[in-house]
């Protein structure tokens with residue numbers, strides 16, 4: 001019986017090839033930040049209210065003006081085709097059917113046009129900046145023309161950190177899977193090599209705030225900056241025009257000494273004008289984790305691996321079940337905390353132990 005996200009991971013582990021499972025679950029180097037993200041949720045206690053008269057919980061909110069049914073969204077993750085033949089189209093159908101929104105990775109196995117077409121709600125496009133600005137511009141234009149509702153610029157991957165499990169497995173994309181947003185550019189395969197080699201060859205390691213400025217000028221879409229842990233970086237991104245920042249360390253897959261993202265949320269929130277949204281990801285495995293993050297100032301959280309476990313365990317249905325499980329857990333946590341709406345979640349409810 002699949003009761004929680006960990007159960008979905010166990011089924012996914014049994015169904016995936018070892019290299020695919022290791023690619024999805026792994027972190028950088030000693031996997032310190034991977035573990036830290038998760039452990040941080042145990043560092044807080046919730047001082048719940050009693051006799052609050054909460055009969056019903058309303059989890060609805062909005063991001064960048066788009067309504068969502070709960071504050072749990074899909075993080076962009078590469079290569080859904082290794083988990084299920086429906087790949088990102090199946091994930092996007094599932095996530096949007098749950099009233100959440102889907103962020104498609106640049107490195108997807110399904111093109112943005114098909115994903116937007118199959119989704120019943122908003123799809124955002126996560127952007128990696130290629131050294132070849134022509135390719136980057138084409139990606140932006142393609143995403144915009146396809147109907148993506150925002151661009152999520154990932155800024156924590158100037159190089160790809162080594163994930164040693166992938167090195168040992170000589171991880172590469174299985175035959176038949178390509179980078180579907182890059183067909184026709186000569187950059188649509190890993191050429192049998194690792195993702196780190198691909199990133200080194202094609203992505204721009206020298207990305208700067210000037211490039212963020214460039215991107216904001218390129219597009220009418222809202223720009224979200226993903227991968228920030230410092231308040232000063234968040235502030236500068238907002239000054240340049242970012243409409244939201246994602247407090248993220250790439251799920252513990254980049255700098256291995258990065259802080260737990262949950263510990264960074266409050267400071268980033270304090271540094272920004274209220275009009276700039278703070279999203280957070282890293283280690284969210286329970287509905288109550290979303291409650292903690294929202295108490296500390298996140299508007300929403302994103303989940304990366306949990307979606308992949310659902311997809312690998314049972315395709316589109318599995319992803320829906322994972323989102324439903326997290327929703328039910330969050331409702332339970334809200335009721336037990338004595339809160340009926342997300343705007344009642346505030347820092348005074350939590351104590352860092």
Ligand SMILES: Cc1cc2nc3c(=O)[nH]c(=O)nc-3n(C[C@H](O)[C@H](O)[C@H](O)COP(=O)(O)O)c2cc1C
Nearest residue numbers: 024075076077078105154250251282283303304305
């Ligand atoms: C298998 C995998 C692939 C990922 N691919 C991308 C990507 O293509 N672009 C990106 O911005 N982040 C990527 N991420 C990071 C996620 O967007 C997100 O920050 C992270 O997964 C959140 O942590 P969680 O997995 O603990 O929920 C990836 C993460 C994983 C686990």
